[in-house]
Amino acid sequence: MAVVSSSSLPPRVADVIVVGAGNAALCAAIAAREAGASVLVIEKAEEGERGGNTFFTGGGYRFPYNGLDDIRALIPDLSDEEVDRIDVGSYPASKFKEDLVRVTEGRADESMVDYLIQNAYPTVQWMSHVAGQRWVLMYGRQAYEVDGKLRFWGGMITEGVGGGEGISESLFAQLPKHGIDVRYGSGGRDVLQDETGRIVGVRVFDATGFHDLGAGAVVLGCGGFEANAEMRTRYLGAGWEVAKVRGTRHNTGEMLRAALDAGAQSYGHWSGAHAVAWDMNAPPTGNRRIGDLYQKHSYPLGVIVNARGERFVDEGADLRNYTYAKYGREILKQPYAVAFQIFDQQTVARLRDEYRIKEATKAEAMTLPDLADQLGIDIGGFVRTIEAYNNACGEGDYDPSKLDGVSTRGIDPPKSNWALPLSQPPYVGFAVTCGITFTFGGLRIQADSAQVLDTTDTPMPGLYACGEVVGGLFWHNYPGGTGLMAGAVFGRTAGAAAAKAVRG
Numbered sequence: 001m002a003v004v005s006s007s008s009l010p011p012r013v014a015d016v017i018v019v020g021a022g023n024a025a026l027c028a029a030i031a032a033r034e035a036g037a038s039v040l041v042i043e044k045a046e047e048g049e050r051g052g053n054t055f056f057t058g059g060g061y062r063f064p065y066n067g068l069d070d071i072r073a074l075i076p077d078l079s080d081e082e083v084d085r086i087d088v089g090s091y092p093a094s095k096f097k098e099d100l101v102r103v104t105e106g107r108a109d110e111s112m113v114d115y116l117i118q119n120a121y122p123t124v125q126w127m128s129h130v131a132g133q134r135w136v137l138m139y140g141r142q143a144y145e146v147d148g149k150l151r152f153w154g155g156m157i158t159e160g161v162g163g164g165e166g167i168s169e170s171l172f173a174q175l176p177k178h179g180i181d182v183r184y185g186s187g188g189r190d191v192l193q194d195e196t197g198r199i200v201g202v203r204v205f206d207a208t209g210f211h212d213l214g215a216g217a218v219v220l221g222c223g224g225f226e227a228n229a230e231m232r233t234r235y236l237g238a239g240w241e242v243a244k245v246r247g248t249r250h251n252t253g254e255m256l257r258a259a260l261d262a263g264a265q266s267y268g269h270w271s272g273a274h275a276v277a278w279d280m281n282a283p284p285t286g287n288r289r290i291g292d293l294y295q296k297h298s299y300p301l302g303v304i305v306n307a308r309g310e311r312f313v314d315e316g317a318d319l320r321n322y323t324y325a326k327y328g329r330e331i332l333k334q335p336y337a338v339a340f341q342i343f344d345q346q347t348v349a350r351l352r353d354e355y356r357i358k359e360a361t362k363a364e365a366m367t368l369p370d371l372a373d374q375l376g377i378d379i380g381g382f383v384r385t386i387e388a389y390n391n392a393c394g395e396g397d398y399d400p401s402k403l404d405g406v407s408t409r410g411i412d413p414p415k416s417n418w419a420l421p422l423s424q425p426p427y428v429g430f431a432v433t434c435g436i437t438f439t440f441g442g443l444r445i446q447a448d449s450a451q452v453l454d455t456t457d458t459p460m461p462g463l464y465a466c467g468e469v470v471g472g473l474f475w476h477n478y479p480g481g482t483g484l485m486a487g488a489v490f491g492r493t494a495g496a497a498a499a500k501a502v503r504g
């Protein structure tokens with residue numbers, strides 16, 4: 001924490017300094033500028049690595065919609081022919097809330113949940129208008145063909161054109177148009193506070209050393225601490241050192257710590273994180289060419305075993321969007337922190353695009369023992385497990401686009417939906433480990449202003465936060481597509497509120 005005397009404040013470089021340059025931060029920057037403030041963005045990464053986790057995402061946004069009309073309003077270039085082939089259903093606000101509350105085991109901060117859901121659809125529209133963002137339906141990842149139509153499922157059905165890279169590029173493209181400068185290679189190290197407690201700027205570190213930058217308000221949009229092995233282990237627990245980081249190596253939590261030192265309140269699930277099945281041989285942090293394709297999200301179509309050949313989760317507990325973010329942690333707990341996803345020819349054609357990259361750690365065999373041998377799974381244990389699983393599979397109408405109730409009987413863990421026996425060779429297996437996406441703990445904000453609260457629940461003058469540096473929304477688990485949506489909603493809110501506080 002750096003306290004500066006109000007008689008020797010550093011020169012004001014902008015009304016609002018935004019720390020970070022991902023989805024949340026850039027939405028904040030654009031909203032602050034829209035509200036009349038001058039804005040400077042400081043980004044820790046050099047230009048070639050800019051954009052944080054946002055760059056690595058699939059670009060999926062979760063928002064409520066009442067049916068096809070809402071989707072057509074957002075994607076005006078959907079042709080009638082296309083519309084005839086799809087079934088988008090609806091995703092009412094009440095269902096979004098139910099999903100968010102259910103997967104977070106009732107702990108998500110209700111004021112944040114309500115504000116997020118109320119502002120989600122208007123915010124994707126705002127992104128279209130102010131950031132020129134275009135949208136597309138997630139045909140490959142969130143729809144299955146059922147009765148001749150592509151049926152969308154799971155509440156998140158829309159992504160930004162170009163995925164995470166496309167979103168990142170279209171946000172960056174707006175900055176010069178709005179007169180917003182970005183300083184790359186400039187990492188925030190501290191917040192500057194005057195003797196009244198007001199946040200008056202940021203201390204940054206760049207290639208030439210430390211610099212104090214003055215501002216009327218500061219918005220933190222600098223992500224979680226998932227890329228910091230020491231903080232992962234300290235907060236998430238033993239073993240998290242070995243997790244692979246799915247995205248940027250720059251989200252290392254310095255400004256989160258600085259804000260706490262300055263009196264900000266810690267909030268949310270500090271020992272929780274979003275973590276998924278990620279290729280066993282992926283690099284330690286994200287690769288910008290591969291993006292999110294190291295993930296392996298089609299496990300509801302098959303079974304998952306550990307190196308002893310044992311199943312350890314219910315692969316069909318819920319639609320993929322509601323289990324994938326908590327299963328990375330389960331993989332981390334297994335011997336050697338590895339697991340294997342197994343499919344047969346009944347489902348292999350439905351696997352997502354990420355299974356077809358040449359970097360996938362994969363084996364294929366005509367027999368189960370041969371597959372186990374190639375993947376390094378205990379052969380006896382694997383064969384016993386699959387035989388027991390196959391014998392436990394029940395009857396029913398298989399339908400991967402909904403909870404079909406086709407389940408196992410008499411085995412533990414069960415497979416509660418989509419339980420087809422593994423019986424049609426060649427069998428295919430993919431080796432995965434735990435890939436951490438982002439951390440859940442962070443700063444406490446007031447939902448309708450995104451202003452940071454101190455440890456007495458008092459708003460901290462001059463300090464706002466958005467995106468994954470904020471805690472309180474996600475606990476234990478997460479509904480897919482909510483991170484980008486929450487980042488955009490609270491980013492837009494933070495920018496507008498910070499500008500209003502400075503400009504009046």
Ligand SMILES: Cc1cc2nc3c(=O)[nH]c(=O)nc-3n(C[C@H](O)[C@H](O)[C@H](O)COP(=O)(O)OP(=O)(O)OC[C@H]3O[C@@H](n4cnc5c(N)ncnc54)[C@H](O)[C@@H]3O)c2cc1C
Binds near residue numbers: 022
């Ligand atoms: C592979 C992958 C796929 C994902 N797919 C999706 C998806 O499809 N949908 C979804 O909703 N979510 C997805 N997510 C989750 C996603 O991370 C978030 O929802 C969203 O991108 C986070 O935005 P953010 O702006 O909070 O953080 P980030 O985009 O990570 O931005 C943080 C920024 O802060 C900068 N920074 C960090 N420390 C400092 C510092 N000290 N000083 C200055 N700058 C700093 C970073 O360089 C970066 O620019 C995915 C994540 C990953 C890794």
